[in-house]
Structures are given as structure tokens and as C-alpha cells.
Amino acid sequence: MIFVGIEVIGRVPSVLHTPLMSGANAIHGVVVIGAIIIMGQAEESNYLALILGFLAVVLGTLNVVGGFVVTDRMLEMFKKKK
Amino acid sequence: MGFNILTLCYLIASVTFILGLKMLSNPATARRGNLLAAFGMGIAILGTIFLYTSHDTGEHLGNYPWIFGGLLIGGIIGTLAAKKVKMTAMPEMVSMFNGMGGACAALISVVEFGHLSKEITDGVVTAASVQPTVLIIVLGLIIGSVSFAGSMIAWGKLNGKVSDFSFTGQNILNLVILAVALTAGAYLVYDPTQSVLLYVILGLSLVYGILFVMPIGGADMPVVISLLNSFTGVAAACGGFLYDNKVMLTGGILVGAAGTLLTILMCKAMNRSLLNVLIGSFGGSKTAVAGASSDMGQIKEISLSDAAMVMSYANKVMIVPGYGLAVAQAQHVCHELEKILEEKGVEVKYAIHPVAGRMPGHMNVLLAEADVPYEKLLEMEDANDEFKTCDVVLILGANDVVNPAAKNDPASPIYGMPILEVELAKTVIVNKRSMKPGYAGIENALFFQPKTSMLFGDAKKVLQDLCAEVKAI
Known part of the structure; x- marks a missing residue:
């Protein structure tokens, strides 16, 4: 997987560094899945786990959704003049 | 059966991440690549919510209201923030989202450790048998919180809210803090019952994240953000190990590797080595040239x-x-x-x-x-x-x-x-x-x-x- 990562980015024009970083940023938002699993398995009475897990889900989603939307907005601007 | 479909979902998601990232590196396909990865993420998240079953009990996940509440709140805030932000403020936005991901990874570690130490006290598992898990938890915690604290400082700096700050011996102090955090982590792995150490590690990692980014000049911020981005990727991969979750593993390592490479590429564009950026910050040389x-x-x-x-x-x-x-x-x-x-x-x-x-x-x-x-x-x-x-x-x-x-x-x-x-x-x-x-x-x-x-x-x-x-x- 490390090699795939390196292969994937091998030759990228500097123009795309920012969107690429932003896109990768959104992808590591997969941590949210871990947060969801925590939430799903937490016992009803374990408030600490529930609250922390809830926070983790919110933050993770923020990362995912925000990341993809920002990237899309950046790329939208590249598209327009074509 | 449910589990198999979930595995398929994760496989699809992993493939979309790889393809998406690949497409992102070409101007013509970049936008579709981003949407593809987003689509894959959607599948992975929904799949987890509805199809995930616990290894031990075979039960589905509960607490749906909480999960959906969290997704909804995060989704709405994320969309609004991303839509509202000015194009000029884009860099700090990316940094902020990155920090959120790091915080998420750190929180997962905290909760999982709490879960684990309860099991140890209850005698469900022995301390020795959970050592590998604790190692992953500690790694996720350190990397996640460094990424969070660092990203927040980077965000503040790009925003102009935080100014450059450095003092002599800072690099040494940073190394000491990191070393202490790592030692504490190693001890916790050795003896998982010392749960106080977890918070010590959390605190030290946060301080390290702050001090690490503080002295770095604004011009080098992109490099730092890219680096922190790959940190969060690694933290996510730790989560993947923790839950034996393929898609977290793939996504995390992919971003970790890609982020590191991107960081190096950026350094090359400025003709500076990564070490140079991190230690020989621009700020330090101000007086000499003035x-x-x-x-x-x-x-x-x-x-x-x-x-x-x-x-x-x-x-x-x-x-x-x-x-x-x-x-x-x-x-x-x-x-x-x-x-x-x-x-x-x-x-x-x-x-x-x-x-x-x-x-x-x-x-x-x-x-x-x-x-x-x-x-x-x-x-x-x-x-x-x-x-x-x-x-x-x-x-x-x-x-x-x-x-x-x-x-x-x-x-x-x-x-x-x-x-x-x-x-x-x-x-x-x-x-x-x-x-x-x-x-x-x-x-x-x-x-x-x-x-x-x-x-x-x-x-x-x-x-x-x-x-x-x-x-x-």
C-alpha cells in the first residue's frame, strides 16, 4: 500500500498540489469509521465513551465532508475555463 | 453474510480511494477523482453502520441516534464551513479539517484504552495479552494528537491569529518532550494497567504538536500541513490495525505514503530539505539579515x-x-x-x-x-x-x-x-x-x-x- 501511495502521486504538476493534499486529507477521514464502531459498541450507561465517541464521530465527519467539499470547490475552478 | 457484503463495501471503497487519488493528480480527471473517493467513503461509512458485526458477539452496532446525530452535525458544519470559506482562506481550512481527523483518531485511542483497561480490571483479559493492542492505541494517540495540536497552530498561523514564536533550545526541548512521551508510551505498553500514563502521553503529545509548529515560518506552512496530513493518515491506519478494518488501513496508509511524498515534492519545489524546514526555520535568521x-x-x-x-x-x-x-x-x-x-x-x-x-x-x-x-x-x-x-x-x-x-x-x-x-x-x-x-x-x-x-x-x-x-x- 505504501508503494501504491507513492506510485499514485509520482508525477503530479505543482498546480495540483493543493487539491491533492486536500483530497488526501479528506480520505484519511476514514478514521470516522473507527469512531462509528466505538459509538455502536458503547454501552448505554457508559457516558464517557458515548460522549467521546460522539465527539469523534462529529470531528471525523467534519474531516470527511469538509475535505471533499473543499477539494471539489477548488477543482471546480479549474474546470470552468475549459 | 452481512460481513461479506461489508468486506465487499470496504474493497470498493479502498479501490475508489486509490483511483480517486490517482485521478486527482491529473488536471483533467481531478474533479471526478475527488467525487469517486467521496462516493467510496459514503459506501464505507454506510456499510459500517448497517453491516458491521462485532467479532465477539456477532451483534450489529447500536446507538443509531447518536451515530446519525454525529454524522449529521459533522456533515452540516463541514459543508457550511467548506462552502463559506473564501478561496484565499483555503489553506487554513484544509489544516483545520486535518486537525479534526487527528483529534478523531486521538479520541478513538482514548475510548478504546478506557474500554481495554476496564476489561483488564474485570479480569476478562490479561494485561500481557493486550500489549500489541496497547501499542497501536498509544501510537494512534501520539500521532493523532500531535497532528491535531499542530494543525490547529498551523490554522491559527495562516489566519494570522498566532504569530511565530521560538526560543533558544526549543528543538532540544521538543526532542525531550517527544522522548518522554515515547518512553511513557513504551512503559504503558509494558504495563497496561498504568492508565494515568495515557493522559500524560496525550498531554505531552499535544504540547509537542504545538511547539513543533510554533517556530515554523508562514512560507513553510504548506509543507507542515502536508506533513501533518500524512501523520493523520498514519493515525487512521493505526485505527485500521486496531479494528482490523481494511478500509481504514488502506485509506490511512495511502494518505500516509502519498502525504509524505507530497511533502517531499513541495520541499523540492522550494529547494529545501525537510529537515531544513523543520529545524532551520526562516524566523531564526531574521536578525542576521535585517x-x-x-x-x-x-x-x-x-x-x-x-x-x-x-x-x-x-x-x-x-x-x-x-x-x-x-x-x-x-x-x-x-x-x-x-x-x-x-x-x-x-x-x-x-x-x-x-x-x-x-x-x-x-x-x-x-x-x-x-x-x-x-x-x-x-x-x-x-x-x-x-x-x-x-x-x-x-x-x-x-x-x-x-x-x-x-x-x-x-x-x-x-x-x-x-x-x-x-x-x-x-x-x-x-x-x-x-x-x-x-x-x-x-x-x-x-x-x-x-x-x-x-x-x-x-x-x-x-x-x-x-x-x-x-x-x-
């Missing part, structure tokens, strides 16, 4: 109408946009000026330095927003070939990327960085708000050269006035 500024000679100012005149009668004008253009939101006026000049038969092009602005590609995004045609944007090498045929170079709020010291002054902190060789042109007009040095904190000899004249003022205001003046000629 003394030399007084004997650089006199600067020459140019009036608006003169500048307009020079440009209208030029054959070829090259515009060099920089951060000043970005803060002033002047990209549209800039395009306006370009059109007016073209109507007068002047050839107008833009020279884009790879690290102009606050992030690589920042200027391209901004100018694209203002509908500047793609062909008019020249990359550094092409631009450098064309400067000698230019009559006028108009520099808009760029500084370090046109500083000749990078070429001819080995003592300069930016020595070796490739620059736009604007001094090859016949005339150089520099628009800046003041004589304040750029982010590298050094004087620019270019401003004192006889062929250079200064046009002080806010980029937007100056460009608007220029437009009016040029029209009137």
Missing part, C-alpha cells in the same frame, strides 16, 4: 498614471501574483486589467511560482476563479525564458519568490530556492502594501535596483485605479 538592509540604496516610487502609461505602451507585460493579491482578493480586478491591456494590443501573461501564495498551486486556483485562461499561466521555467522579452513585469504582492538573493547570496536563508528571474525584464513595477519584508523575513534587493519602481498600496485598490488609468489613456 542589519544589511540599510545600505541597499534608495527605492524609487512610481505614480499610478506613470505605471499605467508604461504598461499601455509595452508590447508584453508579465504579471507575477503573490500572497498580496490573494489577501486583497484582487484576482478579478487583475483579470480586468489584463483584458483592458489586451484590448490595447499588449500581450499579458502570468508567471506563477510553484510556491507563490500560501500553498503550492494557490495562485492557479485563485486566477482560475477569476476566469483567467489556463494558457496565460506560465510555470516558473517557461516564465523565466520569457522575462527577457518582457517590457514590464508587474509584481503583485509577491516578494520572496522574486528575491535575487536566492540566486546570488549564499548567506541568505532562501539561498538556493528557485525564483522568478524578473530582473531580466526591462522594467519592474512592484506593488506592495509597504516595505515590510515577506514571509522569509528578509529584505529584497530587487526593490532597490534602478529598473525597479515601487507602487505602494492594497493590490485591489491599486489594480482598480490602474484599470481606470489605462482606460483613460
